[in-house]
Amino acid sequence: MKKKVGILYGGKSGEHEISLLSGAAVLRALDKNKYIPVPIGIDKDGVWFIADGFDVELSEDKDNLIDKFAFLMEHGDWKTVSVPFDPGRLPEVADIVFPAVHGVNGEDGTLQGLMEMFGVPYAGCGVLASALCMDKAMAKEVFTENDIPVSRYFLVHAEDLSDNEAEIIDRSEKEFSYPVFVKPSNGGSSIGITKALNREELSEALKLAAEYDRRILIEEAIDAREIEVAVIGNKETKVATCGEIVAADDHRYYDYDAKYSDDSGTMLVIPADIPDAVMEEIMEIARRAYRATACEGFARVDTFWDRKTGRVLVNEINTIPGLTKYSLFPRLWEAVGVSFTDLIGEILELGYERRNY
Numbered sequence: 446m447k448k449k450v451g452i453l454y455g456g457k458s459g460e461h462e463i464s465l466l467s468g469a470a471v472l473r474a475l476d477k478n479k480y481i482p483v484p485i486g487i488d489k490d491g492v493w494f495i496a497d498g499f500d501v502e503l504s505e506d507k508d509n510l511i512d513k514f515a516f517l518m519e520h521g522d523w524k525t526v527s528v529p530f531d532p533g534r535l536p537e538v539a540d541i542v543f544p545a546v547h548g549v550n551g552e553d554g555t556l557q558g559l560m561e562m563f564g565v566p567y568a569g570c571g572v573l574a575s576a577l578c579m580d581k582a583m584a585k586e587v588f589t590e591n592d593i594p595v596s597r598y599f600l601v602h603a604e605d606l607s608d609n610e611a612e613i614i615d616r617s618e619k620e621f622s623y624p625v626f627v628k629p630s631n632g633g634s635s636i637g638i639t640k641a642l643n644r645e646e647l648s649e650a651l652k653l654a655a656e657y658d659r660r661i662l663i664e665e666a667i668d669a670r671e672i673e674v675a676v677i678g679n680k681e682t683k684v685a686t687c688g689e690i691v692a693a694d695d696h697r698y699y700d701y702d703a704k705y706s707d708d709s710g711t712m713l714v715i716p717a718d719i720p721d722a723v724m725e726e727i728m729e730i731a732r733r734a735y736r737a738t739a740c741e742g743f744a745r746v747d748t749f750w751d752r753k754t755g756r757v758l759v760n761e762i763n764t765i766p767g768l769t770k771y772s773l774f775p776r777l778w779e780a781v782g783v784s785f786t787d788l789i790g791e792i793l794e795l796g797y798e799r800r801n802y
Contacts, residue, residue, distance in 0.1 A: 450480045450793065451539030451565075453556070454518065455487040458548030459636045459657065462521065467768035468545040469518040470775075472511060474785040480793070483539050484514060485530060486523050487546065494527035495538065535563050541796055542567040543789070544765060549631060552765045553579035568796040569742035570764040577738050578762040581662055582630045584738060591737040593730060594758045596749065597621070598664040600630070603655035613663075614647055621665040627651055629658035640666065667758065669749035672717050674731035675766075675777040677743045677792060679799050682735055684728045685777040689717035713773055715780045723750060727757050734759045742795050745774045 452475070454468025455461055468484065475482050484496040496514055517523045535542065542565055544556055554576030560567040570578070578584050585595045599620065601613055617625055627650035629637040637657035639650035647663075654661045675685040691712040717724065731746035745766035749758040766774040775785045783791075 447479060447481050448540040448793075449483050449538060450475060451483045451485050451535060451542040453485050453487065453542055453544045453546050453551075455489075455523075456546040456548065456551045457487070457489055457491050458546075458550060460548035460551075461489055463767060463769065464545055464547045464551065465518045465521060465523070466770075467547065467765075467772075469515040470768045470770070470772075470785070471543055471545050471789060472515045472518070474789050476786050476790055477507060477511070479790065482511065484518070484523070484527075485535075485539075486518075486527060488524065491550075493530045493532050494524055495530035496523070496527050532559070533563070535560075535565050539565060541565065541793055543793065543796075544569060545768060547765055547767070548636075549579075552763075553631060566796050566800040568792045570740050570744060571799070574739040574741065574744075575764050578740070578744070578764045580630050580660070581628060581761055582660060584761060587737055588734060588759050591733065593734050593737060594756060596665050596667050596758050596760070598662050601651065601661040601663060603659045603661060606651055606655060610648060610651065613651070614644055617647060617663045618644070621663070623647075624666045626662075626664040626666055627654050628662045628664065629654045630660035630662055631658045667749045667751055668753055669751045669758070670717075670719070671760075672719065672727050672748045672750050672757075673773050673777070674728055674746045674748065675743075675774045676731055676735045676740070676746055677788075677795065678735075679741045679795055682732055684731060685781050685783070686716040687719065687724050687727055688773050688777050688780075689714040689719070690773070713776065715773075715776055719750065723755075723757070730757050730759060734762060738762055740764065741799050743774075743792050 452468050452471050454464045456464055472482050472484060483499050486494045517526060542560055544567060546556055552575060554572040557572045557575050561572060582600045588595050624640050624642045627639045627641055637654050639653055641647040641650045651661060671690040672687050674687055677683050691714060727748055734746050735744060745763045747760040749760055768775055775788060778788045
């Protein structure tokens with residue numbers, strides 16, 4: 446009997462549009478011979494909707510229906526063919542949920558907690574790992590405690606900026622040379638992140654980050670190659686090959702446009718052109734970081750390979766990595782012979798496995 450898969454997308458965070466693209470990609474990739482897709486969207490006001498007509502076995506024209514709805518998702522028009530939905534009905538319409546909601550209230554453990562309360566199996570990381578990895582500062586503390594190397598940083602509270610901004614900037618200039626990165630501690634898709642080249646830019650970067658979170662990181666900039674690793678698994682983990690991100694000259698770093706909307710803004714090298722020994726080291730550190738933060742299901746571990754020292758540093762873990770055509774996670778698995786359809790199926794099975802521990 447086919448299982449109904451609730452594909453959750455949208456949400457209230459600044460990554461709403463990216464979530465629509467990821468949700469559409471999962472919808473297109475889902476094996477329709479094994480699963481019945483049930484697209485469930487959350488709009489920017491937090492109101493839930495369900496795609497009309499998807500919570501039953503689809504007709505022979507299901508591929509056309511799926512393509513049309515995925516197209517509407519990709520263009521932000523999904524609500525035109527959706528009806529309001531009470532999330533309390535999730536156990537009725539879905540046997541398992543695939544959350545493709547990025548950012549706050551989707552990737553940070555809150556949505557996962559809701560699934561736990563409803564008793565619905567779901568794909569991906571649980572509450573603890575989701576919340577921990579979403580908070581960059583807390584994740585760095587866990588990495589450090591487990592002897593997993595990270596770049597130097599310090600934490601700033603947004604409420605301190607009005608009275609102590611000069612002192613905060615002075616501390617940054619004492620501890621780090623320019624450039625520095627300024628990041629909301631909670632966030633993703635490079636939203637609210639700035640690479641500041643001087644004192645004035647640092648001031649503006651702090652104000653921008655404060656629009657997204659009360660907790661802000663000031664982080665040293667590493668002259669490094671950005672290497673990302675795709676990991677899946679629960680008690681046992683599997684790691685795909687490493688991929689390297691090379692931002693174009695007109696991008697200061699791998700920013701939002703380079704990730705999602707600019708075909709020429711970045712280059713993804715898969716597998717990364719690095720020595721075998723370095724690739725093995727990065728993959729092993731990724732496994733350790735995944736386990737240290739209690740990740741399950743799937744995640745993408747982002748690392749830096751320092752050009753000057755040769756050290757491998759963990760930058761962050763994304764517990765619901767982008768699943769769009771620009772995204773590295775599915776492409777890394779495709780590079781080792783795992784199709785996106787098979788990958789989604791394995792991630793769903795891992796969700797069932799975790800439920801039955």
